[in-house]
Amino acid sequence: xxxxxxxxxxLRGSAGGRIAAVMLRHLYILRGxxxxxxxxxxxxxxxxxxWGLITESLAPAMNWQAQAAGVLISAVLLxxxxxxxxxxxxxxxxxxxxxxxxxxxxxxxxxxxEWVASLMAMSLxxxxxxxxxxxxxxxxxxxxxxxxxxxxxxAFFVNLIVTGWAVALVVLALILRYGMGAEGLAWxxxxxxxxxxxxxxxxxxxxxxxxxxxxxxxxxxVFEGMRDLLHGxxxxxxxxxxxxxxxxxxxxxxxxxxxxxFRTARDRGSLLQQGE
Amino acid sequence: xxxxxxxxxxxxxxxxxxxAAPAVDGISFVVPRGSTVALLGGNGAGKTTTISMLLGxxxxxGGRITVLGHDMxxxxxxxxxRMNFSSPxxxxxxxxxxxxxxxxxxxxxxxxxxRSRIAELAGMLDLTGFLDRPSGKLSAGQKTRVAxxxxxxxxxxxxxxxxxxxxxxxxxxxWVRGMLERxxxxxxxxxxxxxxxxxxxxxxxxQVLMLKAGRIVDQGSPEHLIAxxxxxxxxxxxxxxxxxxxxxxxxxx
Numbered sequence: 001x002x003x004x005x006x007x008x009x010x011l012r013g014s015a016g017g018r019i020a021a022v023m024l025r026h027l028y029i030l031r032g033x034x035x036x037x038x039x040x041x042x043x044x045x046x047x048x049x050x051w052g053l054i055t056e057s058l059a060p061a062m063n064w065q066a067q068a069a070g071v072l073i074s075a076v077l078l079x080x081x082x083x084x085x086x087x088x089x090x091x092x093x094x095x096x097x098x099x100x101x102x103x104x105x106x107x108x109x110x111x112x113x114e115w116v117a118s119l120m121a122m123s124l125x126x127x128x129x130x131x132x133x134x135x136x137x138x139x140x141x142x143x144x145x146x147x148x149x150x151x152x153x154x155a156f157f158v159n160l161i162v163t164g165w166a167v168a169l170v171v172l173a174l175i176l177r178y179g180m181g182a183e184g185l186a187w188x189x190x191x192x193x194x195x196x197x198x199x200x201x202x203x204x205x206x207x208x209x210x211x212x213x214x215x216x217x218x219x220x221x222v223f224e225g226m227r228d229l230l231h232g233x234x235x236x237x238x239x240x241x242x243x244x245x246x247x248x249x250x251x252x253x254x255x256x257x258x259x260x261x262f263r264t265a266r267d268r269g270s271l272l273q274q275g276e
Numbered sequence: 277x278x279x280x281x282x283x284x285x286x287x288x289x290x291x292x293x294x295x296a297a298p299a300v301d302g303i304s305f306v307v308p309r310g311s312t313v314a315l316l317g318g319n320g321a322g323k324t325t326t327i328s329m330l331l332g333x334x335x336x337x338g339g340r341i342t343v344l345g346h347d348m349x350x351x352x353x354x355x356x357x358r359m360n361f362s363s364p365x366x367x368x369x370x371x372x373x374x375x376x377x378x379x380x381x382x383x384x385x386x387x388x389x390x391r392s393r394i395a396e397l398a399g400m401l402d403l404t405g406f407l408d409r410p411s412g413k414l415s416a417g418q419k420t421r422v423a424x425x426x427x428x429x430x431x432x433x434x435x436x437x438x439x440x441x442x443x444x445x446x447x448x449x450x451w452v453r454g455m456l457e458r459x460x461x462x463x464x465x466x467x468x469x470x471x472x473x474x475x476x477x478x479x480x481x482x483q484v485l486m487l488k489a490g491r492i493v494d495q496g497s498p499e500h501l502i503a504x505x506x507x508x509x510x511x512x513x514x515x516x517x518x519x520x521x522x523x524x525x526x527x528x529x
Binding site for chain 2: 029100110
């Protein structure tokens, strides 16, 4: 051991550098683990294959709406975008909890918003790594190219990703508040809204009182818009704007929940103690 | 002296639950620039709680903390790049190698020449042999050295250390204490440490804050405290205070 301490170190911190640092921490993990990379694409692909087969087997008995090219496969892939966006952000957060690293992280100069931004960026990477292979496989297996939706696909994509982030922020808040006992919510919570998100059926199928609740969810507007598009009725700007407006509200609520959870964790001292 | 305090804690308190006894009960102290101050006390005395509040990880119930001239309640991000800490209660990601962990934290602190800084730290703390090994596969002693490397990655002006030589064998522990002494002298750094190792506290500290039940029950240099209690070493002073069940502590205040 040489034992010679360093002279003062030149520091040039920036928000971008700190966000990149946290992303790098997660990318190191992904790079070092092939099973993790496979796992990212595994479930979206299995889901797509199963729903593709269901579509093919039921096609003769389905009405014209359900038979419209790729409705079910598109619904599966788009729903997976939302689910993976939420899960990707939550898992990146849980990685810090599992490794008891939050204490080190939050005595570094990273701001909470920078940390959240890095989790969102990782969520985007995880989502694309999971869903793009499934979408490409759908072209090979079922001759359905979701990318043929063109620009509207981008509108659907952005809205669903943002909804996933909003839900993830609530998950983060609950885990920060209630500790690892709330860990299971990372996988389960998004399914609470799936029955009323109009993924596989239109909002009109729901009971009247539930339709109002469904239309308060951004995904319901995205999936209604997707069906309109696939049935040849064009891109519904009304549904798009409703989804954007609702996402602004949802994201604001998610941010408020996260800030509450973070402050609670600082008040209870759980940033230093949480872990497996 | 107050104006030159790197840490100024004023009437600092923390109560985790309404009605419960406070974990830290209105303590005030100053850590002068360039000094090493030790928090000494038994389990539950409030050492880790105090350090957590100084770091901004824990919100105080009352009082005020000023670090390097900044109010921690309002302006902690101005100070955090200039300080760092190490604690056995916090780990580095296990699946990342030592080099990757240090690279991540060097980026977080905005270290410009990260590669040479990591090489420098590896030399300082003898990490070279396991820089590319996952942090989770290190021995307890190696982990402690890596945690210290992370704590020094930004060459902090203020270093907060919670049990810095826990899990180290006596020889390595002694070496780390020597390294911290040199770091303080050459960097002009200020160190606040919490430790149960009385030899360590005696050797490193200019001043000792004796904590019991969240209160500072006595303070002074190790020599002063040993003389005051008529003992031969700090461990005996610690035991006197720990067994006094409050009477001595109240008298001392």
